[in-house]
Ligand SMILES: Nc1ncnc2c1ncn2[C@@H]1O[C@H](COP(=O)(O)OP(=O)(O)OP(=O)(O)O)[C@@H](O)[C@H]1O
């Protein structure tokens with residue numbers, strides 16, 4: 338899969354990345370008011386030379402993977418030279434931006450090559466994509482001198498992360514390990530239990546489902562202050578907000594899952610004179626598993642949002658929502674971004690873990706199974 | 709893939725089975741197992757009623773092998789479902805072992821092979837076969853032995869750990885037959901169990917089924933679209949016709965054909981004569997349509 342067969346002509350490459358060749362004709366940038374030319378900067382020249390060299394050397398490659406590796410050297414040279422210039426205090430101008438543009442266009446080719454690769458290397462494409470976004474973010478915010486209040490560069494966020502590690506850990510413990518976990522388990526558990534009850538008592542389902550639509554429209558900023566008044570500043574109010582947000586998604590998904598067993602599968606249970614609980618355990622719950630996981634995954638993100646928003650309305654002096662609201666007020670946006678990063682990572686890890694568990698538990702489901 | 713099943717006896721069956729079987733101890737020939745009287749069933753479809761069964765009467769004795777044959781939509785499945793208490797009749801009475809179908813179902817009086825395999829995709833083949841045993845509280849070790857035995861009977865030894873979706877349609881249907889046999893019910897209701905199989909596998913399983921029936925004298929109700937299969941297996945053949953579903957003819961095969969049957973019997977003049985009569989009946993039912 339990785340190699341382009343020899344007898345096939347190598348796809349001709351449009352000369353996009355070669356725009357970088359125009360860079361030497363333009364001013365590179367300024368240092369302390371003085372303009373620096375492209376040819377004056379060994380770093381810029383080396384970067385350009387490596388980029389063009391990689392373009393020429395790609396003919397030596399024997400497969401998509403090695404071609405991508407060669408081109409990647411050019412990309413790294415372009416990005417590296419720009420970063421080096423920034424570190425040297427150069428304010429980039431047209432020449433430097435053209436070099437960056439050339440490197441980015443080259444990266445586009447690398448990603449296209451890697452998108453078709455199978456095996457462990459297939460993870461390279463999304464990883465490189467993410468890394469490139471981070472680098473571009475860094476270069477653009479610093480090169481265009483964007484105020485840190487608007488958007489700090491990733492390096493500043495990482496630095497804030499390191500200096501505030503202890504605080505961020507305490508926030509994580511308070512928000513995720515205490516509030517979210519308890520609220521999530523309570524909300525999902527209650528939704529599941531009431532769904533089982535409603536399955537036995539049909540009027541409950543009929544009465545609750547319209548309420549569910551209503552509840553899903555409740556704005557979290559509306560109920561959060563109320564819950565803080567009811568349950569106080571500590572985790573209980575956050576858990577209450579999470580329960581309100583997660584209860585109905587779980588209820589609705591469980592009910593849909595329980596109704597998803599096919600008639601002939603139910604007839605089989607009936608023919609064995611299996612009772613309610615037995616057919617629930619042996620047939621209807623396994624059928625409902627994909628739906629249950631759907632509810633759990635939706636709720637994992639809802640719970641985190643709920644806890645953070647609720648902390649805006651009152652909390653002991655710790656917690657991710659507390660940190661964000663106080664640091665915004667003090668203009669410490671890098672700490673805010675560090676908190677956001679923790680929240681985003683937590684959310685994706687939670688979701689990813691659930692998706693992985695789903696894949697293991699419902700491997701039989703048509704959407705996962707392999708022959 | 710398993711080795712192509714041969715129509716000969718599998719090693720699991722002792723050779724004595726080819727001789728006249730000893731009478732099963734519980735067999736009391738003649739006792740009525742299923743008694744259907746003036747059964748009518750009308751489905752209330754969205755726009756108009758569907759007369760699925762009309763004034764059907766049928767009595768099935770202990771040890772009978774009854775085949776239901778008739779054009780698609782004539783109510784064969786519906787009749788079986790009423791006997792199995794999966795459908796409520798509009799009028800008429802049905803008794804199974806002298807009880808209402810519901811009481812009989814609660815006593816697990818029958819094993820049902822559905823028209824579709826109805827396997828649970830999250831269970832392996834073996835655990836699908838042990839499902840009824842699990843529900844009925846059979847100990848684990850015995851569950852496994854019985855499942856293996858029945859899977860071997862239907863030619864699926866070695867597939868225990870596979871999942872249903874890794875099997876072909878015909879193999880899945882054979883798993884569902886093994887599942888119905890696993891808990892050893894006295895009454896077997898089989899809805900086109902061999903419909904999805906190739907001719908050779910079908911012959912093999914026909915032979916297996918007739919031997920099983922002769923050995924155990926289970927009462928069988930069997931739906932098929934194949935005249936040869938019906939004549940080969942049955943003591944009596946019930947010919948049905950559609951719109952409304954009713955019984956046209958009941959043909960006794962036990963009088964002319966011997967109880968122990970081999971595939972050769974299909975060449976005999978008696979066999980041909982009965983097959984001819986079934987065909988006449990079916991054609992009569994079809995002409996009714998036009
Ligand atoms: N649940 C139902 N609701 C409404 N009509 C039904 C239902 N089940 C079956 N019918 C109708 O009843 C009639 C008899 O159906 P049945 O399934 O018993 O036929 P069958 O003889 O088993 O046919 P086949 O050989 O195709 O399996 C058909 O006309 C069918 O459309």
Ligand SMILES: [Mg+2]
Nearest residue numbers: 784785823899
């Ligand atoms: Mg049918």
